[in-house]
């Protein structure tokens with residue numbers, strides 16, 4: 501409780517579902533963990549109806565939340581919301597660059613358009629967000645940016661190619677930004693989740709054959725903890741890792757990767 505008291509936090513890709521959803525994404529689950537820790541949270545997404553409903557549901561539970569539209573690939577959207585945050589709160593303490601997309605396509609099946617789309621949202625979106633948010637954070641000489649990479653930013657797989665490139669880019673741009681923003685006491689870290697049951701996985705299941713899905717889920721067996729617990733990592737577990745990096749408990753932590761993958765990449 502109260503680990504993020506008084507903090508103003510912006511979380512991208514966090515409003516596509518509502519509290520009624522069967523499973524919350526990493527963004528939505530992180531919003532809830534941040535609310536529980538006392539933060540003021542700006543939910544943002546491209547799904548405005550769901551995002552506004554999610555914000556209203558949380559407001560009715562007494563949390564201090566707002567919804568704002570940000571397509572992370574659009575610089576103008578970032579500028580609008582960052583200037584609204586400055587006018588409304590005078591500062592921004594935390595940015596979580598969570599918005600992301602994945603397509604189950606490999607080197608042979610990925611088109612140039614697929615590549616551009618994946619890297620636009622996952623990699624360019626993260627760059628634009630860090631640039632816009634850190635300009636405001638610099639005025640306050642403090643801040644924490646948490647970028648959501650993936651264990652697939654650490655290792656390859658048979659399932660994708662553009663996604664790996666985009667998530668590797670997120671990790672390394674986080675390290676570069678950590679060095680460049682340290683003079684302003686702004687910390688930048690990345691989180692590398694393993695197999696997390698989120699709407700992204702639900703959609704993947706719907707879009708591939710049942711044989712391919714079985715093969716993909718069989719991959720869970722490669723993770724020591726997923727195998728032992730016989731389950732996917734819940735999104736709330738990633739949210740708790742993000743809370744730590746965002747909070748003052750991590751005030752000496754910058755330029756690093758927090759891997760939450762059940763031990764999959766330890767092998």
Ligand SMILES: NC(=O)c1ccc[n+]([C@@H]2O[C@H](COP(=O)([O-])OP(=O)(O)OC[C@H]3O[C@@H](n4cnc5c(N)ncnc54)[C@H](O)[C@@H]3O)[C@@H](O)[C@H]2O)c1
Pocket residue numbers: 512513514515516517524525526527544545546547570571572573598599600601602621648649650651692693694695696697698699700701
């Ligand atoms: N689920 C996993 O197993 C897993 C593992 C590792 C990393 N990740 C990463 O975690 C993050 C969250 O993924 P998730 O699993 O919760 O998926 P998700 O599909 O549930 O959530 C992604 C969110 O990003 C939003 N989004 C997509 N394009 C956008 C854009 N252009 N602008 C703004 N928002 C946009 C979507 O509307 C959605 O709310 C992603 O970056 C993903 O790559 C997920």
